Amino acid sequence: MIRTTNFNAGPAALPLEVLQKAKDEFLDFNGAGMSVMELSHRSKEYDAVHQHAKALLKELMEIPEDYEVLFLQGGASLQFSMIPMNFLSKEKTAHFVMTGSWSEKALAEAKLFGNTSIIATSETDTYRYIPCISEVPSGGAYLHLTSNNTIFGTQWQQFPDCSIPIVADMSSDILSRPIDVSKFGIIYAGAQKNLGPSGVTVVILKKELLSQENEQVAKILKYSTHVKADSLYNTPPTFAIYMLSLVLEWLKEQGGLSAIAQRNRKKAEMLYKAIDDSHGFYRGHARTDSRSNMNVTFTLTNDELTKSFITKAKQENMVGLGGHRSIGGCRASIYNAVSIEDCEKLASFMKHFRESV
Template identity: 60%
Template sequence: MERSYNFNAGPAALPLDVLKKAQSELTNFKNSGMSVMELSHRSKEYEEVHNRAQQLLRELLNIPENYEVLFLQGGASLQFTMVPINFLGNGNGSYVLTGSWSKKALKEAEKIGKTTIAATSEQTNFDRIPKLNELSIDDNASYVHITSNNTIYGTQWQAFPTVENLIADMSSDILCRPLDVSKFKLIYAGAQKNLGPSGVTVVIADKNFLEKGADNLPTMLDYRTHSKNNSLFNTPPTFAIYMLSLVLEWLKDQGGTEKIQETNNQKASLLYNVIDESNGFYNGHAQKDSRSIMNVTFTLPSDDLTKQFLAESKELGFVGLNGHRSIGGCRASIYNAVPLESVEKLSEFMISFQKKA
């Protein structure tokens, strides 16, 4: 069977070269006579995998030495709780609402302590990222939380605010472009969109900031537990971290974040050009200055045409083009691992579908 044109929002496409590499090592990793899934997480073989993944992340993102790289579990959803329980204290968490995930992060923080909304675009159904001059940050803010890319609505921060104690959920766009990590006190990202398979969550955090966490926390919810134990306090998701390391190796081979950004911009431009030149047949949800290069969201003139579009695309091997149930329409998730060829095929289909509609 041929490979599908995979536009799933997450879990998402993985590089074919990575899958082949994992396949070749699946039953006998580095002549150990075992799969990575069977190795002890205390073994030398696995320790090399673990440390290599950390090293590659540091290299690809130019992570400063005073930042920790952690591999945790529970996805971004657990980070919604870990962030406030560690850092909210007697202040308040200041949240910028740009979609469903930032709202969920705020909801969890509200259970821990005081929160404020620094800005929101909900009044226009999250079709844009608030401008930097719209942010209203409380003087008593313990941190400011943003979601860098919004998979459901197809919006993405083009420039980040310069504020104290900035925290970001980058689950759906980490490594899609160069990043100044030093602007943030903490970054977290579930792997299943742009880093690897589901099961591991990457946390990048200023070491001094971590030490300011609350006292007497539950052991597993304290970042310092994982920092002091190299993310090996308990059994980590070893196979997911192994796959993460392969994805990072692949990204390095592609030329790193600067080169992958060029490809991502090319892929996004293909689809946005089709939308913009369709005379309203395709209507992008995101305002142009907030468009994501990871998730392209759009609607067609009617529900019937949308159903027909999705049905015909499925017959041609396209997968994952359904829009999220909250806004409907269509969505193409074009993460790093989605080949340019797949996006070219989709743009061609969109043009031909409009012509015969």
């Protein structure tokens, strides 16, 4: 079988070694005589998987002791609502930095629960850059930001120092580079880009926030419910958590976050070079100081050329290169599991395609 070179934005490429291990263990997990999917979530065999995933995530991200790690469901989208539902009210304000469609969705949900303020935005420039925060808020419930903007292809290079909790949607760049977790109140991420298959959402939450939770929230939507039950309040997505544990093992074998960050930088540089060397044939959407190492977004001069680029890439067994339906153009999502060779292949194709028209 020839593996397709997968530049999908999410669900996205998974490491081949992970898929192979899952395949090997599929019918008989650790001698249990059944698949991991068939294990009771209350069994000691499943508990070992659950604890292993949690411990590896803590180790790889160097998560301090005063943080909880939760495995929830509902995607990052549920976090857009669950965070303000628990931590915002009509007497409080949540501050937002607007860097794209996902920030807009998070803001829209927060408005249902309390006051919101936009402290910086790049909306008028089609979210081409991460705006500077001239004044960091000193009061308010929290400051929300999206660390990597999957659709527009921008990424925060440095996070602000802030006296109120920073809440970060890291769905599309978690585990792609080392970050200082202690700077954040809450980090959340849907799994389907860098963590594994869709179905599980990772939430990393500073313990002291739990005392500030609103009372009138349905039990299943309170963080404290999931903390008390160790993410086993109801049946968790056991297979997705198992896959997460395999991805984390793989990441550790790759040398951890510093090593993967170096590799990710190298991959992105190759594609940005193909854009910058093209004399305007490819135009990068993101301003150079805000370029993402996860989603490389670019346009060609017209729709016909874009279509031809995507079709010819597909003939070369490369898929997922169409831009998000909201902005069009092209996008190469190059998460952790996309290899240096995959990016070399795309960069070389970009050069040859340009020369061929």
